[in-house]
Amino acid sequence: MDSALPIADRGGPAQPLLLAKDLRKHFPVGGGLLGRGRKVVRAVDDLTISVAKGETLGVVGESGCGKSTVARLLIRLLRPDRGTLVLDGDPVDEPHGITVNELRRQVQMVFQDSYASLNPRLTIGETLAFAPKAHGLPAAEARARTRDLLAQVGLDPESYAERYPHELSGGQRQRVNIARALALRPRLVILDEAVSALDKSVEAQVLNMLVDLKSELGLTYVFISHDLNVVQYLSDRVLVMYLGKIVELGPVEAIYGNPLHPYTRALLSARPSMDPRKRTHEAPIQGDPPNPIDPPSGCRFRTRCPFAEDVCAAGEPLLTETPAQSVACHMRRPGSGHSKAAAA
Amino acid sequence: MAIQSPSIDLGGTISVLLGRSGVSRGYWQSVGRRLRRDPVTLICAAILILLVAAALLAPWLGLADPYKTSMLRRLNPIGSPNNLLGTDELGRDMLARLIYGGRLSLFMGVTPVACALLIGGFLGIAAGFLGGRVNMAIMRTMDVFYAFPSVLLAISLSGAMGAGAENTLLALSLVFIPPICRVSESVTTQVRGFDFVDAAKASGASTLAIVRVHVLGNVLGPILVYATSLISVAIILAAGLSFLGLGVKPPEPEWGLMLNTLRQAIYVNPVLAALPGVMIFITSICFNLMSDGLRAAMDVKA
Amino acid sequence: MSDLLQVRDLHVTFVTPDRTVHAVNGVSFDLKRGETLGILGESGSGKSVTLRSILRLHPEHRTRWSGSIRLEGDEVLDMAPRALGDLRGGRVAMIFQEPATAFDPVFTIGQQITETIRKHTGKSETEAWKRARELLELVRIPSPAQRLKAYPHEMSGGMRQRAMIALALSCNPSLLLADEPTTALDATVQIQVLLLIRELQREFDLGVIFVTHDIGVAVEVSDRIGVMYAGKIVELAPVEQMVDAPQHPYSRGLLASTVHDGMRGQRLEAIPGAPPDLAEIPTACSFAPRCRFVQSPCLAAPPDLRVRSDGHLVRCVLAAA
Numbered sequence: 001m002d003s004a005l006p007i008a009d010r011g012g013p014a015q016p017l018l019l020a021k022d023l024r025k026h027f028p029v030g031g032g033l034l035g036r037g038r039k040v041v042r043a044v045d046d047l048t049i050s051v052a053k054g055e056t057l058g059v060v061g062e063s064g065c066g067k068s069t070v071a072r073l074l075i076r077l078l079r080p081d082r083g084t085l086v087l088d089g090d091p092v093d094e095p096h097g098i099t100v101n102e103l104r105r106q107v108q109m110v111f112q113d114s115y116a117s118l119n120p121r122l123t124i125g126e127t128l129a130f131a132p133k134a135h136g137l138p139a140a141e142a143r144a145r146t147r148d149l150l151a152q153v154g155l156d157p158e159s160y161a162e163r164y165p166h167e168l169s170g171g172q173r174q175r176v177n178i179a180r181a182l183a184l185r186p187r188l189v190i191l192d193e194a195v196s197a198l199d200k201s202v203e204a205q206v207l208n209m210l211v212d213l214k215s216e217l218g219l220t221y222v223f224i225s226h227d228l229n230v231v232q233y234l235s236d237r238v239l240v241m242y243l244g245k246i247v248e249l250g251p252v253e254a255i256y257g258n259p260l261h262p263y264t265r266a267l268l269s270a271r272p273s274m275d276p277r278k279r280t281h282e283a284p285i286q287g288d289p290p291n292p293i294d295p296p297s298g299c300r301f302r303t304r305c306p307f308a309e310d311v312c313a314a315g316e317p318l319l320t321e322t323p324a325q326s327v328a329c330h331m332r333r334p335g336s337g338h339s340k341a342a343a344a
Numbered sequence: 345m346a347i348q349s350p351s352i353d354l355g356g357t358i359s360v361l362l363g364r365s366g367v368s369r370g371y372w373q374s375v376g377r378r379l380r381r382d383p384v385t386l387i388c389a390a391i392l393i394l395l396v397a398a399a400l401l402a403p404w405l406g407l408a409d410p411y412k413t414s415m416l417r418r419l420n421p422i423g424s425p426n427n428l429l430g431t432d433e434l435g436r437d438m439l440a441r442l443i444y445g446g447r448l449s450l451f452m453g454v455t456p457v458a459c460a461l462l463i464g465g466f467l468g469i470a471a472g473f474l475g476g477r478v479n480m481a482i483m484r485t486m487d488v489f490y491a492f493p494s495v496l497l498a499i500s501l502s503g504a505m506g507a508g509a510e511n512t513l514l515a516l517s518l519v520f521i522p523p524i525c526r527v528s529e530s531v532t533t534q535v536r537g538f539d540f541v542d543a544a545k546a547s548g549a550s551t552l553a554i555v556r557v558h559v560l561g562n563v564l565g566p567i568l569v570y571a572t573s574l575i576s577v578a579i580i581l582a583a584g585l586s587f588l589g590l591g592v593k594p595p596e597p598e599w600g601l602m603l604n605t606l607r608q609a610i611y612v613n614p615v616l617a618a619l620p621g622v623m624i625f626i627t628s629i630c631f632n633l634m635s636d637g638l639r640a641a642m643d644v645k646a
Numbered sequence: 647m648s649d650l651l652q653v654r655d656l657h658v659t660f661v662t663p664d665r666t667v668h669a670v671n672g673v674s675f676d677l678k679r680g681e682t683l684g685i686l687g688e689s690g691s692g693k694s695v696t697l698r699s700i701l702r703l704h705p706e707h708r709t710r711w712s713g714s715i716r717l718e719g720d721e722v723l724d725m726a727p728r729a730l731g732d733l734r735g736g737r738v739a740m741i742f743q744e745p746a747t748a749f750d751p752v753f754t755i756g757q758q759i760t761e762t763i764r765k766h767t768g769k770s771e772t773e774a775w776k777r778a779r780e781l782l783e784l785v786r787i788p789s790p791a792q793r794l795k796a797y798p799h800e801m802s803g804g805m806r807q808r809a810m811i812a813l814a815l816s817c818n819p820s821l822l823l824a825d826e827p828t829t830a831l832d833a834t835v836q837i838q839v840l841l842l843i844r845e846l847q848r849e850f851d852l853g854v855i856f857v858t859h860d861i862g863v864a865v866e867v868s869d870r871i872g873v874m875y876a877g878k879i880v881e882l883a884p885v886e887q888m889v890d891a892p893q894h895p896y897s898r899g900l901l902a903s904t905v906h907d908g909m910r911g912q913r914l915e916a917i918p919g920a921p922p923d924l925a926e927i928p929t930a931c932s933f934a935p936r937c938r939f940v941q942s943p944c945l946a947a948p949p950d951l952r953v954r955s956d957g958h959l960v961r962c963v964l965a966a967a
Binding site: 062063169170171172199200201202203204205207208211226227228229230232233252256266267270271272273274275276277279280281282283284285286287288289291 | 688689802803804805832833834835836837838840841859860861862863865866885886889899900903904905906907909910913914915916917918920
């Protein structure tokens with residue numbers, strides 16, 4: 001059974017494990033029967049990301065920034081309007097490439113809602129055995145795999161395999177969801193707000209477990225969250241999204257130590273201080289994130305940006321390389337015409 | 345899985361499809377436990393079992409011949425020596441006719457719903473799970489049928505096809521397909537939106553396996569509950585069609601038809617004339633209450 | 647300064663045919679005017695139940711109460727339905743986690759605010775609308791006159807939460823109860839709402855009880871923090887003391903397991919295990935099964951709340967006096 005074995009590395013460490021190029025996903029909303037007056041939510045717009053082997057890529061942003069859509073695009077639960085996925089050198093769903101099913105063997109996902117992501121009518125053991133069986137593993141081996149998986153996520157196989165999801169606590173259910181994602185021995189696991197619904201003391205247990213599993217199984221993570229502290233704790237590189245666009249991308253030290261984009265700065269300083277003597281006295285930015293239907297022209301952040309100028313409305317800022325990170329801001333692009341930008 | 349040869353790659357999938365006998369054990373056990381603690385549902389179930397058993401075993405119960413008329417004993421009151429529940433306008437024994445009538449009436453209530461459940465349920469689950477154009481095609485077709493009130497639709501279909509039990513069955517089945525289809529579609533759409541279905545898709549499983557394991561188990565319960573509540577409507581509709589002369593033909597005993605023929609007796613012996621109506625009422629309310637009880641028992645919250 | 651609210655030995659038990667839940671097991675605290683008490687706890691700790699008890703929002707026929715809740719001297723647990731109606735939305739106002747469900751979707755924001763104003767103050771329609779407009783200005787909703795005509799779904803999450811605060815303040819309450827009001831909001835919006843609550847609290851000299859599971863949020867708004875576990879306050883202290891020197895092993899564990907700056911690469915100090923089932927009245931320290939420092943006295947009886955010399959309250963046998 002091929003699915004019993006982990007998949008060997010093919011392209012070497014320098015080749016990205018997953019490369020997504022120019023991904024775009026727009027959702028039509030409203031409009032009449034014939035599509036007149038129809039609007040689109042520009043959930044993800046021309047997004048290019050690469051996930052290196054063995055790293056944890058953190059994705060942060062507020063609601064409506066498209067981070068969950070990215071997760072679903074990367075595992076092809078959603079079909080992109082355009083753009084390509086390349087898994088370890090193999091294009092996905094293209095001639096000479098690999099199939100979507102093969103992608104899903106190697107890339108798995110953990111969802112936020114631990115209850116909704118488990119079938120209430122199946123025991124934990126049946127849920128965990130489903131994917132291996134669907135991939136042709138004989139029942140006895142699938143059962144053995146189930147026991148291994150439960151042990152791996154710190155649940156006693158004897159007592160948990162026969163239980164139903166409603167008999168478990170939130171933390172235990174999320175462990176089961178992680179075990180299910182590992183059932184096919186994937187190389188990349190996408191964690192979409194996987195610890196956000198958990199209590200803090202349980203969150204810490206699950207985070208420790210994620211760190212352990214990564215080193216034991218040689219996994220790569222894409223960790224999507226709105227919680228900047230957790231992303232900082234877990235990630236090697238961080239991607240900041242705003243209204244379907246990348247605003248900043250770089251190593252975790254650079255993003256948290258020296259954020260260049262005004263939005264990243266605002267996000268970071270909006271975090272509660274944890275020190276009653278250093279309370280926040282002014283909100284870093286005002287207002288709510290705009291509706292992703294009809295986002296602002298040019299730079300999408302300009303409506304909330306304290307440094308917005310005419311040039312920001314005129315043209316979309318391109319992702320510009322700086323020594324430590326990449327940032328999409330006119331202020332950081334020499335010759336862009338912004339008064340704070342360096343001359344060309 | 346001793347029979348399974350490991351060289352056949354399909355084996356795993358087949359075991360996923362077939363080897364799920366133990367799936368709902370825990371769940372149905374807990375439903376059963378809750379049902380046992382619900383006296384209303386238990387009483388309704390007991391009454392229905394009694395009615396069905398009596399109807400099935402009617403020939404062996406030592407009842408009078410339900411077809412035998414007698415000009416002498418017309419409209420005997422309830423409690424007459426030989427006729428416990430009196431006689432009808434042609435002197436036939438009411439008790440016998442009511443029990444024999446249960447055969448047709450119950451049959452007319454359950455069969456169309458069962459047929460509609462198969463067809464409407466299949467269409468609804470397909471529409472809900474596949475979504476998109478398939479959903480559009482199926483559901484818009486259903487909407488056309490929905491445009492007619494169910495009573496009118498049943499009357500016009502039976503009227504067009506002519507009276508008789510078979511045509512009534514057919515008409516009623518057609519009437520119940522759209523509502524069952526709509527309910528099936530909406531619960532399936534809801535279940536399809538749960539993350540566990542996405543997780544199953546992300547595992548690369550086939551559509552058939554996903555529907556079999558993850559969708560059916562979660563939608564069959566609510567659909568069955570809804571169908572149970574339709575049985576009472578079907579009994580009333582079938583009785584109504586017979587009453588109008590579009591259903592079962594005399595002299596067959598059937599509650600709706602009996603209500604019709606006893607109509608003239610309403611000034612002579614109103615209690616007697618109401619008896620078939622009482623049977624219809626008891627049966628349909630029992631089905632309704634049982635459906636409520638089932639729904640409550642199947643509503644699992646953590 | 648007299649106490650605005652006195653809660654003494656509050657017990658709340660929910661009884662259904664299926665099971666009994668001892669949600670709150672002896673909670674006592676005081677609140678002064680102009681003070682913010684943060685109640686910090688995880689799901690199932692009884693923090694929301696405690697908060698809702700102050701307005702007696704639990705279904706009467708399934709809830710057993712004991713103890714005392716005194717608001718400016720009036721006993722809430724003995725109040726007649728009519729007095730309770732005046733209390734809710736009048737002297738005591740409450741804001742919730744999800745403003746979308748707190749507003750009725752079929753009425754405009756303005757209609758809902760003016761209705762509350764007229765119910766509690768008997769003002770005329772025009773006066774009520776004028777007041778509603780002032781309130782929206784107060785919570786800094788831009789172009790308030792237009793916003794009054796908007797339906798709840800036409801507003802963003804942050805705006806709805808501001809509108810709910812406006813509704814809460816409409817009858818000049820003396821006590822504001824906040825049940826995780828910023829949990830559903832985005833980070834950049836959350837801080838705005840927290841600052842707004844802090845500011846309004848100062849301006850109107852409100853007593854505020856702020857329930858949250860997020861330590862950072864509690865630290866940002868509270869004067870004192872009470873940590874709840876299994877239906878009891880296990881530690882109650884001024885915010886500085888709580889952050890600098892938490893005494894109860896659970897509070898310490900909670901602070902240590904919360905990820906913040908500079909913890910990268912370190913192993914998190916997770917509290918093992920899970921909170922207890924609340925089906926039975928605890929006969930020992932509820933935290934004992936998860937506690938690293940457990941001793942025999944912990945298992946003999948539930949520990950009392952000890953008062954340290956600095957006023958810091960701890961429910962733990964280890965706490966030094």
